[in-house]
Amino acid sequence: MTRPYHHGDLRRTLLAAAAEAITESGPAALSLRDLARRAGVSHAAPAHHFGDKAGLLTALAAEGFTFLADELDRTRAAGGGVLDAGVAYVRFAVAHRAHFAVMFQPELLNGSDPELRSAQDRASDALRDAVASVQESELRGAGARIAGLSAWSIVHGFATLWLGGALPDVLGDDPEEAARQVIRPLFARD
């Protein structure tokens, strides 16, 4: 008995396999043929669903932006403040490092893809909302818009450095706790 001709859920399977493979060895080492093997299908099957390697990564990135938006909305619904949103950003990056690794590398993606665009917009809105609640006093007089970008930058930078293993051991091994420490100086009111 062999596998059925129609896999049934190949698209999702491939995305999951891609995330796993990227988590293991980065986006550069990703091979469509290897994904096909892992999924037990022929080497050209992925192309049918994603057209292209860039298409696959674009789909992954879109999924990532959706996950991120979900995570941010969730913390916001739980009454979290800006600091919590920042920690949520880091939590997302660590939990879905494969997605995160692809989301901000435009040259790997199909920038014009409508799914990607709308997922990006959702995440963008969620980010904006997360920062909107911040008090002017917490921002040391900077405009709320600029302060939002400051928050985004510090959180994004922390996540990137953490995932790259660039940060010193002083921070411990819990990314969320470490993030809280590093982000706090931006918002702490003295």
Added chain:
Amino acid sequence: MTRPYHHGDLRRTLLAAAAEAITESGPAALSLRDLARRAGVSHAAPAHHFGDKAGLLTALAAEGFTFLADELDRTRAAGGGVLDAGVAYVRFAVAHRAHFAVMFQPELLNGSDPELRSAQDRASDALRDAVASVQESELRGAGARIAGLSAWSIVHGFATLWLGGALPDVLGDDPEEAARQVIRPLFARD
């Protein structure tokens, strides 16, 4: 008349070509054979100097860390403060985006390479020195160590997002000025 058998400066030429190619289309699209063609040598010539594709990227990364350390030392020598060091970090990232794109992607590199290690150490020291001058009052009571990581995070995140084209147009098109605005909230004493 053909090219001489010995190129004379192939290593440097290849590194420059690699930087150019990566700037154009990212590290993933880099091809050793293409570099060889650009340099007018045979397809296997690069391997002799770098052993490996990872070897080439490692050499690029090491060069990048050296450039970064130079840039930071220079601002420090000019009497710049933490904010200036941050801007210098961004200036480096924009001026050498190919190097920057490779420096923090461990899976592309040969992490044990001694040249890379020592260049990383130099940059690390330069970063530490840049933050060392900061006053405790500017840090809102956070330990100097943590505050240094905050500064690194915000600057690294800004550079990454800027290069990825993820930041809104509100910031204008001068990266250094934009960086100054975004970094300031972390250090401004009100």
Added chain:
DNA sequence: CCTGCTAACTTGACAGTGACAAGATTGGAG
């Protein structure tokens, strides 16, 4: 001058990859 040695480069080959074209199979709408 020439002998030999080593670093720099070339040539040739191999397996693996992404992409494309053309064919096979299937589930499901009508």
Added chain:
DNA sequence: CTCCAATCTTGTCACTGTCAAGTTAGCAGG
């Protein structure tokens, strides 16, 4: 029951990274 469109396969091509073996050139010592 028929047919059609979506799904997947097979075969092929140019290209890539890497390795092994050969070639050339610079250079030190006689």
